[in-house]
């Protein structure tokens with residue numbers, strides 16, 4: 001298992017062990033196994049609905065696997081876990097930012113293949129493994145245009161979109177992700193607190209933030225838990241959800257993330273409950289499915305509160 005003990009000097013260093021993980025994806029069967037085990041880990045955390053982020057182009061690049069085989073393997077793996085454990089799983093497909101350098105499948109190819117597996121792929125996730133993150137405004141015009149048209153295609157095909165912003169890059173990147181890419185959710189978005197206008201905007205528009213506290217510490221984006229802005233975001237009324245980012249890399253689980261909130265940020269039971277229900281509201285399920293999941297989760301809370 002690959003875990004990060006010390007905070008990385010930057011995001012690039014933080015993500016570098018993924019290159020070793022990539023060696024696991026040697027064929028469709030192995031890909032299915034990895035996907036199955038990822039779901040199994042979530043089941044152990046009592047997760048009832050999981051949106052699993054996958055990097056199919058990255059995974060295919062190690063052994064030159066056909067992209068379709070990678071998708072098939074992942075879908076096979078998660079379906080097997082769903083049948084066995086009764087959990088519901090959907091996928092968010094993420095292209096590889098440096099696909100040209102890696103000679104990997106392009107973001108458009110990943111999107112096209114995602115549409116073939118639309119039964120399970122509900123969203124598209126954009127992030128960049130560069131030291132700069134996704135600082136949209138400073139990108140060359142061509143790259144910006146490439147991403148704008150990609151995001152447009154994602155939406156046209158009915159997929160939801162999450163964009164990493166306000167993690168390494170500043171608060172403005174959050175606005176750019178919303179304005180130019182029409183992101184439905186923001187990956188991290190913690191640096192929104194650095195700009196009152198941006199903060200006000202995401203609070204008013206109820207833009208969901210995927211907060212990953214441990215990841216921010218391990219990646220070195222936030223120096224210490226004390227300095228993490230989660231309380232500030234919560235106090236201001238931001239729509240926060242709690243996530244693990246890469247649980248293996250970050251040496252965390254959903255349970256651990258909630259524990260951190262209780263121990264280090266004094267979150268109460270009712271606040272945690274709200275955070276969990278926020279995750280349902282912000283999920284990429286359709287309204288009917290959301291209602292159904294919401295009911296299921298509420299039932300768990302009622303049982304817990306009447307114990």
Ligand SMILES: [Zn+2]
Pocket residue numbers: 127164187245246
């Ligand atoms: Zn992330």
